[in-house]
Amino acid sequence: MANKYSWPEKPALLGTSVKRLDGPDKVTGRAKYTYDINRPGMLYGKMVRSPLPHARVVSIDLSAAEKAPGVKAVLAHVAVGAQVMYQGDPVAAVAADTEERALDAARMIRVRYEALPHFANVEQAMATDAPAVFPGGNTRQGATEETGDLVAGFAKAAHIVEATYATHVITHVCLETHGCVCEWDGDKLTAWISTQAVIQSAQQFAQALGIPQANVHTIMQYMGGGFGSKFGPDSQGIICAKLAKLAKAPVKLMLDRKEEHLDTGNRPSATAHIRAGITADGMLTAFDGQSWGTGGAGATSGFPLPYIYNFPTRKRTHKDVYINAGQQRAMRAPGHPQGCFLTEILMDELADTIKMDPVAFRVKNLPPAAPNAMWAEYFARGAKAFGWDKRHATGDPTPGPIKTGMGVSAHRWGGAGQGSQAHVDIMSDGGIVVKCGTQDIGTGTRTIVGMVAAETFGLPLSAIKVEIGDSLLPFSGGSGGSTTAASAMPAIRVTSVDALEALFAKVAPALGTAPENLVAEGGRIFIKGTPAKGLSWKDACKLIGTEPISVNGKWAQGLSGSGTSGVQFAEASVDIETGIVRVTRILAIQDCGLIVDKLTAESQAYGGVIAAINFALFEDRILDRVTGQMVNPNMEMYLLAGMSDVPKIDIMLNNMPERGVIGIGEPPTVSTASAIANAVRNATGATIRSLPLHPHKVLAALEQEKAGGTN
Amino acid sequence: MKHLTSPKLTPGVHCLNIRHKGMFVTSGPDPDEFAFYDKYDSTAYWCVETSRGFGPDGAPVRPDCCSGERDCCKH
Numbered sequence: 197m198a199n200k201y202s203w204p205e206k207p208a209l210l211g212t213s214v215k216r217l218d219g220p221d222k223v224t225g226r227a228k229y230t231y232d233i234n235r236p237g238m239l240y241g242k243m244v245r246s247p248l249p250h251a252r253v254v255s256i257d258l259s260a261a262e263k264a265p266g267v268k269a270v271l272a273h274v275a276v277g278a279q280v281m282y283q284g285d286p287v288a289a290v291a292a293d294t295e296e297r298a299l300d301a302a303r304m305i306r307v308r309y310e311a312l313p314h315f316a317n318v319e320q321a322m323a324t325d326a327p328a329v330f331p332g333g334n335t336r337q338g339a340t341e342e343t344g345d346l347v348a349g350f351a352k353a354a355h356i357v358e359a360t361y362a363t364h365v366i367t368h369v370c371l372e373t374h375g376c377v378c379e380w381d382g383d384k385l386t387a388w389i390s391t392q393a394v395i396q397s398a399q400q401f402a403q404a405l406g407i408p409q410a411n412v413h414t415i416m417q418y419m420g421g422g423f424g425s426k427f428g429p430d431s432q433g434i435i436c437a438k439l440a441k442l443a444k445a446p447v448k449l450m451l452d453r454k455e456e457h458l459d460t461g462n463r464p465s466a467t468a469h470i471r472a473g474i475t476a477d478g479m480l481t482a483f484d485g486q487s488w489g490t491g492g493a494g495a496t497s498g499f500p501l502p503y504i505y506n507f508p509t510r511k512r513t514h515k516d517v518y519i520n521a522g523q524q525r526a527m528r529a530p531g532h533p534q535g536c537f538l539t540e541i542l543m544d545e546l547a548d549t550i551k552m553d554p555v556a557f558r559v560k561n562l563p564p565a566a567p568n569a570m571w572a573e574y575f576a577r578g579a580k581a582f583g584w585d586k587r588h589a590t591g592d593p594t595p596g597p598i599k600t601g602m603g604v605s606a607h608r609w610g611g612a613g614q615g616s617q618a619h620v621d622i623m624s625d626g627g628i629v630v631k632c633g634t635q636d637i638g639t640g641t642r643t644i645v646g647m648v649a650a651e652t653f654g655l656p657l658s659a660i661k662v663e664i665g666d667s668l669l670p671f672s673g674g675s676g677g678s679t680t681a682a683s684a685m686p687a688i689r690v691t692s693v694d695a696l697e698a699l700f701a702k703v704a705p706a707l708g709t710a711p712e713n714l715v716a717e718g719g720r721i722f723i724k725g726t727p728a729k730g731l732s733w734k735d736a737c738k739l740i741g742t743e744p745i746s747v748n749g750k751w752a753q754g755l756s757g758s759g760t761s762g763v764q765f766a767e768a769s770v771d772i773e774t775g776i777v778r779v780t781r782i783l784a785i786q787d788c789g790l791i792v793d794k795l796t797a798e799s800q801a802y803g804g805v806i807a808a809i810n811f812a813l814f815e816d817r818i819l820d821r822v823t824g825q826m827v828n829p830n831m832e833m834y835l836l837a838g839m840s841d842v843p844k845i846d847i848m849l850n851n852m853p854e855r856g857v858i859g860i861g862e863p864p865t866v867s868t869a870s871a872i873a874n875a876v877r878n879a880t881g882a883t884i885r886s887l888p889l890h891p892h893k894v895l896a897a898l899e900q901e902k903a904g905g906t907n
Numbered sequence: 908m909k910h911l912t913s914p915k916l917t918p919g920v921h922c923l924n925i926r927h928k929g930m931f932v933t934s935g936p937d938p939d940e941f942a943f944y945d946k947y948d949s950t951a952y953w954c955v956e957t958s959r960g961f962g963p964d965g966a967p968v969r970p971d972c973c974s975g976e977r978d979c980c981k982h
Binding site: 278279281285286330331332336338339341343393396400403404424427428429430431433434461464491492493494495496497498499500501502503504510512514518523524525526530531535563566568569608610611612613614615616672673674675676677679682683751756758759 | 924928934936944971
């Protein structure tokens, strides 16, 4: 039901494409990321990490490092006798007056290890004769999910596909590495930290250091990527604070690229052996899947399976497998890209058993359409826009080594948020300051906070001063799960409306009317329906007096929603002589409720698609199967797309203002890899059931196809 | 503190030091989530005392093993 806080029916700004408020600051270098923070007398921290995947610490000798030039603090992070569980597990740290001296001193810390048995991959950990490496077992069997009579489901099937599908481990590869700058003033800590959760980082600093939360001030104005991996200080943050305390000086501790790959999270692997059945006319009947994956040392690896499509009878068991590698963290739509891939490749295989068009087959097996389940419409719109009617059957018949194909895939995400608070000041000079303890993790939050306020006050975005990214501001949640916009925007709207009402109360007497008769539009406050009877914003604010209008507010029901759906189409070409895959086109159709800023919403989709191209074609965390060490912990051999690898990407956003604001950070990255893999299958006729689609794997699949078939 | 509660953790059962991302995100309910796939757990857990995925005793941090039987458990 509409109320005074409802989103405007005819917005001036919302839904338009507005450039980022902080764009000029970023491109000119004025924007200060954590890495750019330099404090007077600041030292540099470096960590010493385990080179072994599993070992007991026998001794730690800090003495040489303590005497090294420029060294101001040295500490052991673990006790003698403790176990390190993966390569990169933190052991000790040092702070010195230059980065080079800190690095030299770190090398002087002598740690002796007793090597212990380790697992570098799931096969080793799942072997029947595997040694007991993890307390409680090397694997953990999850609950079995079962719906309907599986035997009856398979009995109805005219065709059954049985195969094993898999995705690999990738790391977050944040361009700005994890880290912080810590400075003490007595027992009060200020930390500039690269985080997705500025207020929540203060809480974690306080608890880990045993100090009152009120004594911690955290700041994050700009961040170079987090993707789910930056939700607290981590060990490097706590070590940084301890070094600063010991040295009685500010310390900067930013991780290097190798540390980033080893110890700041990853997307778990996923494997599933699946048996699925369909009727002769293309109805899914049954799904039986046994899945496993590794989230590293002692961590979970769950994912949704089957994904979206309606298998009326289904059974699924999952097993977490622990290996001696860095632990997983939430990574952009945790679990969904894996579950999507495993299901969507299967869907194309099933469609081929009855020679049915993959889009028609998917539409036939979707859950009922709903505002948060719009796949049928998106498949239809996308097929038309993408030229799906030009898709050939599996296997490009065109002569020559370059084969092209099309693929499709669907996804969904929640994206609901709540709980944010905000504060708005309107000053007598017309100035407006909007404050909220949310953070802009590169998604454009700063801009959309300003847009919602500007829309409410009838002013241009430039009239709004936005303050975010500071633990001293009104409470807001961490930026994860695509919840930021849905959490913060209602709070900004409510607080701005209340502030505007307070201003109307000041202005109404001067205009000889009641406050409820006033509106704010186009930089003026005037009597509804009579624009001439009013005041400019600036003149109206002169009536405020010396005490600014100062209003607190919070998130309210009805301004945000949950549940998004999307579909992606991909076109790829494959050189069957080299195995090289090139993605030539992507079409992403996505809803996100009310679009706040069309430009930044589209940017989210572009970024999600490009990240998923990396997942599909390039990224791969490779551990040496003998030593358990990562062989590509860098930006040279850990591959990412370059500019020339990024295809033409078209974004079609479905604006649904009646649903309120819903997050879009995660959903667009879910289905791209599946659509690409299906396009490769359509091009080559060979089914590659695991990611990444590296050339050697493509060539192997083509050889297998020649030798008897991958299908 | 609302943001330190979690449906995945039970006060009095699980250690007070266990953390996961969901405890720091003010997410609203997504009532239809399991209409489109069955339940699963992709959660990464950590210990706020050690700031890593292992507790002070060196064992992993997860709800199934941070529920009172470990010496480091806080209640």
